[in-house]
Structures are given as structure tokens and as C-alpha cells.
Amino acid sequence: MNQGQIREKFLDFFKEREHTIVSSSSLLPDDPSVLFTTAGMQQFKPYYTRKADPIKDFNSLNTVSIQKSMRTSDIEEVGDDSHLTFFEMMGNFSFGGYFKKESIEWAYQFITKEMGLEIDYVSVFEGGNNIPADEESEKIWKEVDPSIRIKKFGMADNFWGPTGNEGPCGPTTEIYVKNAKGDSVEIWNVVFNEFYYPGSREDLESGTTDKNLNKLEFPGIDTGMGIERLAMVSQKTGNIFDTDLFLPIIETLPDGLDQKSKRIVADHMRASVFLISDGITPSNTDQGYILRRLLRRVIRLLAKESVGLDIIVNKIIQEYGDHYLEIKNKKDQIVVVINAEAEKFKQTLANGLGQFEKIVKQNKQISGEDAFQLYATYGFPVELTEELAIEKGAHVDMDDFNKSFEKHQKLSKAGAEKKFGGHGLITDTGELKAKNEEELQKATRLHTATHILQTALRIVLGNEVEQKGSDINADRLRFDFSFPRKLTDEEKEKVEKIVNEAIKNNLNVKKEEMPYEKAIEEGALAFFRQKYPKTVNVYSITDPKTGKVFSKELCGGPHVNLTGEIGKFRIKKEESSSAGVRRIKAVIE
Secondary structure (H helix, E strand, O other): OOHHHHHHHHHHHHHOOOOEEOOOOOOOOOOOOOOOOOOHHHHHHHHHOOOOOHHHHHOOOEEEEEEEEEOOOOHHHOOOOOOOOEEEEEEEEEOOOOOHHHHHHHHHHHHHHHOOOOOOEEEEEOOEOOEOOOHHHHHHHHHHOOOOOEEEEOHHHHEEOOOOOOEEEEEEEEEEEEOOOOOEEEEEEEEEEEEEEOOOHHHHHHOOOOOOOEEEEEEEEEEEEEHHHHHHHHOOOOOHHHOOOOHHHHOOOOOOOOHHHHHHHHHHHHHHHHHHHOOOOOOOOHHHHHHHHHHHHHHHHOOOOOOOHHHHHHHHHHHHOOOOHHHHHOHHHHHHHHHHHHHHHHHHHHHHHHHHHHHHHHOOEEOHHHHHHHHHHHOOOHHHHHHHHHHOOOEEOHHHHHHHHHHHHHHHHHHHHHHOOOOOOOEEOOOEEEOOHHHHHHHHHHHHHHHHHHHHHHHHHOOOOOEEEEEEOOOOEEEEEEOOOOOOHHHHHHHHHHHHHHHHOOOEEEEEEEEHHHHHHOOOEOOOOOOOOOEEEEEEEEOOOOOOEEEEEEOOOOOOOEHHHOOOEEEEEEEEEEOOEEEEEEEEO
């Protein structure tokens, strides 16, 4: 059974059982405590506590999805038979519609009847940390199949959650099936969310916390089954990379690569394509740093080979684009971002390798200061220095590196304080900066101008333009946005003209407070890398004569009341900010 058939069969099975099919959420999570979406239930967390209404949103208490997921803890393990960064998690969810009996019966039916697989054994929670054993699940399994083997495990194996800083959690039952090598593989984890814990998983496991594990008013179901593992056992292979999820990608790779390198390239490129399609670009922080790390590892492995990165991208989109339309729709942008990062990294390698060779020749113990200088001066990520050092039989002093990095951060902070004259910032939102009331007024005018600018860019360049960041002070605005190429002079003139016309027309600027979901439903633009609270401020720029909305965005402010207060807008510079991201610097006169 190929990957497409597996997806279709899973979704159809639960649709027939009154589950609403819900599209995958972004790899960029709403939860600020986690870097990526790591599980299918993350987008559904509010429904277990009724902070959101499943009937209103899904017309059902039950949903089913195939969720794009990303975990970074196993990056160094990728290349063996089972570890991945990006993966797809198939799951069925219930927010009070059904509980243990139905979920166990349906899981058994799907695996044995629909997929035609034999279950090796199942596991249940044996109890621990003052939480009772899950005797109910054990009883249901024996009723479903009296001959089934049941094993019992503790917290580490059979109690799930919470994710992030708090959330639903509960005992689990897991289903194991043998692969072609005869190894028993856990393919499906069924979580019974019957508790809510107001703390982290680490708190709960420690047993020393004074926080209480509370019973949920509406106990729910949260399941997760990796399509990669299900494909492995159903396609009768001994590892995930011999399935049709990876083989077509691996077949595009040159014979000169060993097996482990091919697996790393296939995994990292697949992850990179999906990350970029969700608006992430290579950078030195947060999600962008992970993307850069993945891409640069691929580029190093392919450095001596002739294969083009766009060939690999095209194959990934060919295999996955019918189910995930976002990667198909953003194909050109994905290729531009990856190729730009490849060119940038090749230059980094050319500049820094010579210096690295000098350092490693002198000493097999690379000091933290040397590693930091490679990072700060030549753009060498410390992970790359470590990889190169291992190849040379050398070692990096990471404790010393961390000290050097912290020292640099303190110096940078001191320099920033000096730059602003030691006055302290009257406003510093990370986007808008001013040191006194006069500067604040100027920065406020420029801040409102960024909203008008974004609308003008979308009018001239298309709605694929998305804000990637901004920085505003009393002298100028800086606005970063997604776009794959340099703007023409004509395009810049059109943008400038639209902005100045909006200013000339003296449009109203109005603030409203509303729930985040309502704001998005009403078409408000949001900076999706930002984590928003449940209630948000929405600023609308509207023509007082016609009532037509020119711009509507989520924003913290401050803003002018009328656009006529801004002054004449002028673009001073348009340039590249990073791969697939352009930057405009502008002033008002």
C-alpha cells in the first residue's frame, strides 16, 4: 500500500465514524513554549478544556488529521534506520465524543482489518507517581481480542504529556507490529486525555511538585501514528528509508554518497522544503537557525557531487505536493531560498576553511575562543566546527565556547545601551524604539507607515508577500518581507505612490480589541512568527468617505489617528535581507 493510499484509508476510516477531517496546522506553533509543532494534538489543545468550542469550529466533537511535525532532539541520530527530523503524524481526536472503548476498538479494526496487519502486542500504563494503573484499557483489549499480548509500562512509556508548560495529559496504550526484520515497532500511541496538569512534563515526572493533576470535565482522545512507521510495516521493509516516502528522493542522489549520507540528505531536504513553505527562512536564531543547520549539512555532504538541489526539491514536491498544496504553490520560493543559502554557505566555507585548518594544525584541542572567532568572523556554526574537528581527530572545548558567547552577548548589550545615549528607551517593543517623547512621535508616524507599506507591497507584488520583521526608530523604518527577487524601479515607484496616496487621503486609523481567532477570520494580517495572546489589538486604516478598509493588521501600536499626520513617504533602499526575504528602508519627510 503506497503512501497516498495509507493517507486516504486513514482519513476515510474515521470520516465514516463521524470525524471531521482537519487540515494540518503550520510547523510554526501557536504555543510560544515550543519551537515547532511536534504532535497532532497541539492545534487541538484548547478544545480539551473548552477554551474553544469543537462544535462551533468542526461541527463535531471528533476530528481526524495528518499533521506536519518537526522534532529537533534527534538531528544527530538521523541516518540510522528510524530517526527523523520532519515526520507526519496521523491522528484521531475526540473532545468528549467517545473515550477508551471506541478508540481501542477502532484502532484494532484499522490495523487488523483495513491495513491487514498482525498486532505483536499492546502496552498499557502500569501506574506510578501517585497515578493509578489503567486497568480499564487492559480489560477492553481482552474483550476486543482475548488472545492479544498485553505488556505494562510506567510513566516514561505509557503516560503522555503535557506538551509545553501545561496542558491535557493521561495514560496511553500503544500498538506494536513487527517489521520485515522481525523487530517489534511501536506504530500507534493512543492517549486518553483524562487529566489537566498546570505544569511541565518534567514537573510531573519529578514527583516533587505541589501542583495537582486535575480531572478533565470532558475526557478526550488524542492518538498519534507516524505514517513513516506504518508505511514500513505495511510495505514490509526493515527501515523507514526503504519505503516510498523516501526511496524516490534517495534515487535522485548520486552514487558517490554512502547510505547514511543519502538518508541524511533525504531527511534534511524534506524537512527544509516543508519549513520554507511555512514561511521559515534561514537565520541565526530560532526556527531559522534549525533550517540553516539542516541545509548547511546537506550542502556539505553534496559538496563534491554534481546533483542540483532543485532536482531534489522537485522530487519532494512531486511526491508530497498533492497532499500538501502549500509546497506545490511555493515551489519557486523554496528553490530560491535553498539555492541562495547554498551560495552563501559555499562562500562561508571558502572563507573559513583555511582558518580552521590553521587552528587544527596548531592544536588538536580547539579552544572556545577559536571556535567563537570562526563563528563570529567567518560565519561557521559551532556544530560545523565540531563536525570538521571530529573528521580531523580534534576536539572543541564547548564549555569555553559558551563562555565566549556569553561574554560577546554582554558586550553587545552594553554597546546598545551606549548607542542610545544611556537615556533608556521610552518604548522598545523589539520593533519600535525611541528615547524621548519627540522621538516617540516620529517613530509612531513611521510605525503606521509600515502598515500602509505592507498593503502597498501586496497590491504591487501579490498576496504572497508576508511580513518577516521590522525595526523602527525616529529616523527610519526597516521592513522585511518575503519575496524571491529584487524589486524593479517601476515597482518601487508604484509602492511609494500608493503609500503617499493613502497618506494624502487622510485615512482613519482605528483600534479594536477582539479574540485572535475572530481577527484572523475577518482578514486581519498577522506576523505569524509572532506569538499572539487570546485577545489582540487590531488596527484598521479606513477611508472615511467610502468605508473601504485599506489595511487591517494585528499590532501592539502605537499609531497616528489619521494617515495625514505621517508626512511624505520615501523609499531610500531596497535590498536582500536573507534568502527569499527582501528589506526596504524608508523615511518620512
